[in-house]
Amino acid sequence: MRFLSGGLDSSIIAAIAARAADWPLKTFSVGTAESPDLVAARSVAQHIGSDHHELTFTAADLVKILPEVIYHLESADVDLVRSALPTQFATTLARRHVKAILTGEGADELFAGYAYHHTYAGKPRSLADELTRSLGAMHNVNLQRVDRITMAQGLEARTPFLDRDLIEVAQSIPASLKMKVTGAGAQETTEKWILRKACEVLLPAELVWRKKAQFDEGSGTVDVIDEALSRLAGISKPVDRKAEGKLYEQLLREQYKELGFIMENAGKWMASRVPA
Numbered sequence: 117m118r119f120l121s122g123g124l125d126s127s128i129i130a131a132i133a134a135r136a137a138d139w140p141l142k143t144f145s146v147g148t149a150e151s152p153d154l155v156a157a158r159s160v161a162q163h164i165g166s167d168h169h170e171l172t173f174t175a176a177d178l179v180k181i182l183p184e185v186i187y188h189l190e191s192a193d194v195d196l197v198r199s200a201l202p203t204q205f206a207t208t209l210a211r212r213h214v215k216a217i218l219t220g221e222g223a224d225e226l227f228a229g230y231a232y233h234h235t236y237a238g239k240p241r242s243l244a245d246e247l248t249r250s251l252g253a254m255h256n257v258n259l260q261r262v263d264r265i266t267m268a269q270g271l272e273a274r275t276p277f278l279d280r281d282l283i284e285v286a287q288s289i290p291a292s293l294k295m296k297v298t299g300a301g302a303q304e305t306t307e308k309w310i311l312r313k314a315c316e317v318l319l320p321a322e323l324v325w326r327k328k329a330q331f332d333e334g335s336g337t338v339d340v341i342d343e344a345l346s347r348l349a350g351i352s353k354p355v356d357r358k359a360e361g362k363l364y365e366q367l368l369r370e371q372y373k374e375l376g377f378i379m380e381n382a383g384k385w386m387a388s389r390v391p392a
Contacts, residue, residue, distance in 0.1 A: 119143075124311070145168070203262065207266050222278040
């Protein structure tokens with residue numbers, strides 16, 4: 117049983133799980149109609165022969181679930197809330213069929229999968245330090261999102277990439293093989309290069325080497341969230357990031373009396389280190 121975004125991490129876990137299962141693996145994907153994640157996930161599901169399920173959502177659906185998501189996150193952090201919205205829909209879909217799910221959290225921190233990691237190309241020591249730092253902070257950000265949103269609906273999320281033995285192996289791999297310079301003059305870099313190479317036998321090349329998109333981008337959440345926020349704010353123009361944060365905090369204030377305690381302990385995205 118697997119969340120399947122169509123990205124590299126979820127596709128690898130799904131492909132391995134499908135090989136190990138004695139029955140068709142159930143996979144779940146969410147997004148706006150015909151969003152990149154939905155299209156890619158269908159290709160992966162067809163390739164591995166999974167029992168695939170989809171759920172599409174609209175701006176109106178985002179408006180409806182936003183207060184609930186913020187309540188369970190206990191946070192008004194913009195990036196955290198945005199990434200939690202598609203997780204909420206994926207959990208709703210999966211919970212109709214299963215009680216436990218596999219997720220791909222940890223791969224980006226172990227193998228250099230975020231966009232900002234490209235700035236560390238050619239600086240393997242600095243990249244290795246940053247990966248270790250971000251891995252150690254996962255409990256307060258990404259893992260908070262996954263744990264809180266899934267458990268709110270009674271779904272247990274498990275993270276194979278964060279198996280201790282796999283972490284040990286990943287941490288021993290040179291950082292230069294994770295964010296690899298693949299073009300002349302350091303003009304082109306490929307994130308998670310070693311992970312892609314190790315798993316390219318599992319999936320078609322176009323899926324293995326697909327450009328990464330964040331969950332909220334690939335699922336189409338970014339495309340409809342402006343409309344949803346404008347509806348909540350009662351205005352016709354898009355809501356800027358500062359106003360978005362204030363809106364989330366307002367929704368949080370409406371649901372908690374002890375807001376000061378909540379805000380002091382809520383997880384927040386932290387700025388990455390500047391490359392040395």
